[in-house]
Amino acid sequence: MHKKLPTDDVVSAKGIPLASKCCLCDEQAESFNHLFMGCKFFVAVWKMFLDCFGMSWPNIEDLPLLVRWWIRKCKILVLKEPWSMGLVIVADNVWTEKNSRRYGSRFLSPFYVYDKIKRVYQDSKISISDRLPHISDIMCCRRLGLIINPKCPPEPLEIFWCKPPSGWTKLNVDGSSMGNPGRAGIGGVIRNDLGAMIGSFKNFIGIQSNYVAEFQALIVCLLMAKKLRVSSLWIESDSAAVVAVVQARSIPWFVAQQWISLEPFLAFYFLEDFPLF
Ligand SMILES: [Zn+2]
Known part of the structure; x- marks a missing residue:
């Protein structure tokens, strides 16, 4: 110009x-x-x-x-x-x-x-x-006066619950804390191969982290399954950390005692030769 x-x-x-x-x-x-x-x-x-x-x-x-x-x-x-x-x-x-x-x-x-x-x-x-x-x-x-683009909301993920195979029992467990650590709760449902509920629980576990809550949910649900004498367990948890640790057979110290008490049940029903740590 x-x-x-x-x-x-x-x-x-x-x-x-x-x-x-x-x-x-x-x-x-x-x-x-x-x-x-x-x-x-x-x-x-x-x-x-x-x-x-x-x-x-x-x-x-x-x-x-x-x-x-x-x-x-x-x-x-x-x-x-x-x-x-x-x-x-x-x-x-x-x-x-x-x-x-x-x-x-x-x-x-x-x-x-x-x-x-x-x-x-x-x-x-x-x-x-x-x-x-x-x-x-x-x-x-x-x-x-420029508008900052808002974050795109994440795509919703559709999840379906499926009945376990014939003769199996499904355990769905979950735990969470408000604040991580914060006020934490656990819950779980046990259903048979027809989808009928045969057991459930929900508990407040005090101030805990998400990880501890998720693990406690698993342990309490396993104790309930043991009490109900169910067989062929199919366990579902939304905690990738808990699933990875169980699959790696490296149980954390804070549930070690409870896991030991479950050892005969787990070894008898679905995990042969299951090393603890
Ligand atoms: Zn001038």
Whole structure:
């Protein structure tokens, strides 16, 4: 836009005589460098815009130098797109205000021009990631009215309960704590191969972690299965950690005593030669 926009200095250079006065500040002759970099009206708008990004006006009155400064700053900013757009949006709005003053009757203050700039950003539908690393970036988005994309909710996972094979008994166990550790509870259901419930339990176990709660749920359900003298156990737990530990046959210390008491039952029914630790 340098030497393309019909600022007074460009028009005068083409041999058209005119008395020049900046419509924005009424203090100096209108030239490209004054209008877009030196005019106190423009600088006031720049300052409000740069303040959103935590920047100060660099006091540059040379367009190539200003563009280089802008590109340098862009490399270190997270909000690159809003920053890159700013150079054109701010200049365009101030140029429009200058023309409104000269050829119309509208006189907006720097504050109102800045408000128009914010509305351009709000209508731009720029996509801002929700993974902004600094609070200053979030504040910048709020000041410019940019919407931060909310996190996409995870896809729901459909889970069906299936009856165990004929002759088998299914144990469904679960445990959780509010706070991890926090107030913890356990529960479980035992069903036969027809899907009929033959046992269930729910207990509050005090302040525990999720892992302890999940393991306690398994142990209590196994103790109940032992008491009911059920055979061919099929155990389902939603705790990957508990499943992995049982499959690796590395029982944690906090349930070791209870596991030992279950050893004859487990070895007899479904785990032959089951080492404890
Ligand atoms: Zn001026």
